[in-house]
Amino acid sequence: MSFLSYIINGISLGSVYAIIALGYTMVYGIAKMLNFAHGDVIMVGGFVAFTAMNSAGLPPLVAVLLSMLVCTVLGVVIERVAYKPLRMASPLAVLITAIGVSYFLQNLALLIFGADTKTFQSVISFEGISLAGGQLKISGVTLVTILACIIIVVGLTLFIRRTKAGQAMLAVSEDRGAAQLMGINVNGTIALTFAIGSALAAVAGVLLCSAYPSLNPYTGAMPGIKAFVAAVFGGIGSIPGAMLGGILLGVIEILAKAYISSQLADAIVFAVLIVVLLVKPTGIFGKKIQEKV
Secondary structure, X not given: OHHHHHHHHHHHHHXXXXXXXXXXXXXXXXXXXXXXXXXXXXXXXXXXXXXXXHOOOOOHHHHHHHHHHHHHHHHHHHHHHHHHHHOOOOHHHHHHHHHHHHHHHHHHHHHHHOOOOEEOOOOOOOOEEEEOOOOEEEEHHHHHHHHHHHHHHHHHHHHHHHXXXXXXXXXXXXXXXXXXXXOOOHHHHHXXXXXXXHHHHHHHHHHHHHXXXXXXXXXXXXXXXXXXXXXXXXXXXXXXXXXXXXXXXXXXXXXXXXXXXXXOHHHHHHHHHHHHHHHOOOOXXXXXXXXXX
16 A cells, blocks of 8 residues: 555656646747746745735635736746847857846745745645545645646646637747747747746645645755656656656656655656656657758
């Protein structure tokens, strides 16, 4: 039963990575840039929910919605201020800017909330369920996290396939210049992508802090990097790839902690990524991009 419990916990952690990875994969797929400040948006989401519940006394659901709203606005502001002026710049300039935004958000959080770790009150009051005569216990946070991941992936897939804005995203990801000539608002589409990715980061931040109830200005750093690994693992630019990559990564991490070493778990995760990229450089669901000459 303990092995099954580890697998379920791995899927739960992987679901958080998958939700974060969706933000990376959407931004890369559409804007062709890596938003390394994405991990810190998770931390901002956690702090907004924490402040809303502890200082303002708001109910957990309202705190989560407020966190999503703040992160959505933050994502759009970051895109407008930091990334939009660099639309035609080199990828290196964009990467350095993203790292700069990441450090700015971390230090702003340090200034406002201090360096001490806060104890996060879980937003999920549901206790969970017991199976196999009480031998297998699945917590409420685990169930809600897995369910939230499935709903988000299905909802996002339907949004991209069935809506006008989703079709515009696909067009911009294929050929930005051609999309602009067809009358698509490229800047608006990229801003919408950042808004969706940041709202998902807020959800991931709240779920992560509910499962592991500690919060500090560096909370989003490592999950952000691991989610980027998950996006690359699954095939960056692919929504099913982000989900599969996240879940596989979560399961590998939890099994490595349980059976090998908790200190080496992170190293094992990154070693698996290296092996996958050596065997299949585009990731599991990644497509080879033909260079236009």
